[in-house]
Amino acid sequence: MTVRNLDKLFRPSSVAVIGASNRPDSVGQVIMRNMLDAGFEGPIMPVNPGQVSVAGVIAHADVESLPVVPDLAVICTPPATVPGLIDALGRRGTKAAVVITAGVDVDALLRAAQPYLLRILGHNCVGLLVPGIGLNASFAPGTLKAGNVAFVSQSGALCTAVLDWAAEREIGFSHFISLGNCADVDFGDVIDYLAQDDKTRAILLYIESISHARKFLSASRAASRAKPIVAIKSGRNSEGARAAASHTGALAGRDDVYEAALARGGVLRVDSTEDLFEAVETLARARRPAGEGLVILTNGGGLGVMAADALAPLGGSLVALSNATKAALDGVLPRTWSHGNPVDIIGDAPGARYADALGVLLDAPEADTIIIMHAPTGITSSDEVARGVIERIEGARKTVLTNWMGGRAVKPARAMLENAAVPSFETPGAAVRAYMQLIRYRRLQSLLTQTPPAQAETFKPDMARARAVIDGVLAEGRDLLTEFEAKELLDAYEIPIVATRIARDADEAAALAEDMSFPVVVKILSRDISHKSDVGGVALNLKSADAVRAAVDAISKRVGELRPEAVIDGFTVQQMVRRPGAHELLVGAFVDDVFGPVIMFGQGGTAVEVVRDRAVSLPPLNPVIARHLMSQTRIYRLLEGYRDRPKADLEGIVSVLLKVAQLVADLAEVAELDINPLLADDHGAIALDARVVVKPATIAGIRRLAIRPYPSDLEETVQLPGGERVLLRPIRPEDEPAHLDFFQHLDSEDLRLRFFNVVKSPSHEALARFTQIDYDREMCFIATRPASDGHETVGVVRAIADPDNERAEYAVIIRSDLKGSGLGQALMDKLIRYARQRGIHELHGTVLSENTAMRDLATRLGFTTRPGEDASVVETALAL
Secondary structure, eight states, rough: OSSTTTTHSSSOOEEEETTTTSTTTOOHHHHHHHHOOOOOOOOOOOOOOOOOEETTTEOBBSSGOOOOSEEEEEEEOOOGGGHHHHHHHHHHHHHHEEOSSSSSOHEEEEEEEEEEEEEEEEESSSSSEEEETEEEEESSSSEEEEEEEEEEEEEEHHHHHHHHHHHTOOOOEEEEEEOOOOOOOOOOHHHHHHOOOTTTTTEEEEEOOOOOHHHHHHHHHHHHTTTTTTESSSSSSSOOOOSSSSSHHHOOOOOHHHHHHHTTTOEEESHHHHHHHHHHHHHSSOOOOOOEEEEESSOOOOHHHHHHHHHHHGGGOOOOOOHHHHHHHTTTSSSOOOOSEEEEEETTOHHHHHHHHHHHHOOOOTEEEEEEEEESSSSSSSHHHHHHHHHTTTTTOOOOEEEEOOOOGGHHHHHHHHHOOOOOOOSSHHHHHHHHHHHHHHHHHHHOOOOOOOOOOOOOOOOOHHHHHHHHHHTTTTOBBBBHHHHHHHHHHTTBBOEEEEEHHHHHHHHHHHHSSSSSEEEEEOEEEEEEOGGGGGEEEOOHHHHHHHHHHHHHHHHHOOTTTOOEEHHHHHHHOOOOOOEEEEEEEEEETTTEEEEEEEEOSTTTHHHEEEEOOOOOOOHHHHHHHHHHSSSSHTTOBTTTOOOOOOHHHHHHHHHHHHHHHHHHHEEEEEEEEEEEEEEEEEEEEEEEEEESSSSGGGGGSOOOOOOOOOOOEOOOOOOOEEEEOOOOOHHHHHHHHHHSSHHHHHHHHHHHOOOOSOOHHHHHHHHHHTTEEEEEEEEEETTTTEEEEEEEEEEEOOSSSSSEEEEEOOGGGTTSSSSHHHHHHHHHHHHHTTTTOOEEEEEEEEEEHHHHHHHHTOOEEESSSSSEEEEEEEEO
């Protein structure tokens, strides 16, 4: 379930309190008092067979005797009674319950609720508050102001602490929700609901764990495009590392994965409650920066230094001022100004000087955000400076943050700035943190909407060969692939490898080496040894057959001494790769218990676990996400080239990452994969060594992935009545340029009939929403055909399902010059087949009454029609 019946939970018209009590300070007494004090306008019905009344309200003996069917029940009775109460409520017609009680049998609870689609918040929760409707179905102390921020937490203790903290600061909420143990309603459900709630401007989360990763990510990715989501995730310092056969497995930290997952969901992560509310205030009040060019304007050099010092550890930097900007500042500032960034305009600066300098910076193309700082002096008026700033930024299109340092002397100036809706902060550090929250949020949103480049590379893995390798290993009862098997698996996915051959003994190894060009590398081949270097199982730069024989003998002796139980299957021989100055990288994959397959990238080599320079991301990857993953590591800066070392083949590394992501998506048996080192320089990337751990698959196919990948199995070529063949396939993010071209081939009348107004040229943001879809809850099929510059889009049909996958709204449009070709019917047929396969119960759409072509098509396809609420439209529906 997702949002079904959550309206009864969050906007009930009647509430029953089961376990309501007159016993002082009992949970039942506090909840009943809170319900009455909050001002809820509907019936509040206490249920307690031992009481005539509770808090002056007539009590009822049981659920059956309630005079009104409650939309919502709040249950605080002993654990064993709860499933039976849920069943009784379901039979009465109640659709939601808050289960405060801890220790409830979850399976029994859900079995009781399922037949009635009754939604459960909890168990073991504090409850929920919706101040806008006077609902306080909780045992939390105090009252809560109405506001436009929702707070959702798994921790009951944190809920009560935040309530107290917020009350002191007079912070209001649209919803305050304690999830408890998430037996039914979880983060994904609540985010989906709040995304559609027009009273909620931002969503704040306190996360201890995620139980349904794909639902959470689908909900957060959709909601974060419309409103900010800010989260605290507890356990940042808990690595959760485990013994593993691969470096990737050993390096994997659970918090790394949560960090990557939150980023993919567009969720801004912070560290404290203060940061949580500061972030949402900043995001709400400050203009979003167009870029990352930051300039500090100050009357004190020390303030500017403090701000710059606070900026660097957070990943920010100051922009260099252009010569033109410096010249313009020279014209309005004393000769003694700093001539750099921070722009120190000297301690005696009056309001006019601030305003003049600010005017220059607002016109400077390199400046996207300006932090204005002011320290009070006996020479100038802080109020006058604030007035000058407010007047100058009126109508400005850049981001402006302010920091008036001090206490009583600057308090009126701060109030002036606040009243003028200019974000104001008490310290340089607070202003810088606010700026970096804006930048981090901008980066997240940019990552959600960046258009990947079209893939010139056609990639078709040899699935049969890869499957044969894995099945053979599992059939032998093994879980660790040999190096030769691992490289064969990579080769099946077109990942560049060093050609490797197997020898049974020293003489055969020498003979193989002579067939190659010296020098060569010899390694131990053993199903029992994962890290060959740990047992001296690698010999490099062997320049003769005799050297090869000696190396094999020495390796055999060392392995026999260090790992006498290990079975030696032979030795691998490969040509020594000479790439002076190449970088040793790690590309790997592992399976997280919550989010499924995870891709890792970082610095490789034998010291990989000491260096620990790595970053992780969730598949599926595209070139944009792969580059972002790489950019989070220190070694990435070296890969971009430095001093006399050329830039590495970044596209080659990206290609390896994409293929590894595809491999783990395709092959559910791959539990760990480790390419170390992946050697990379300006000539390309090549895998020198690989380790792969496999296990029998318990979850097959794409269900393992937290984000549903591109469904290539839905691609289909169809022939239109006129004989032309077109490819029908799901849309991809890289289709954005072709989608824009498609719009430009639609006449204004067709655009009006489809969008109910004329969309002349959609923005990048709109096109990103059209092309970057969540395949788990939305589908868009495009019709494409060959064109001179590749392929062109000639038709589009899409359906967006409700979060419950019950109903989906459809829309279809074809290129204006192809009307009457049968393409519209082909697209609709495709969509109907897909919707049936996905288990959607109904397709529905709104059509302008004058759009006779679409109405006729809907009728031919079996849709029913009825007049809409507006006479200008008709509603169409097809039961599936």
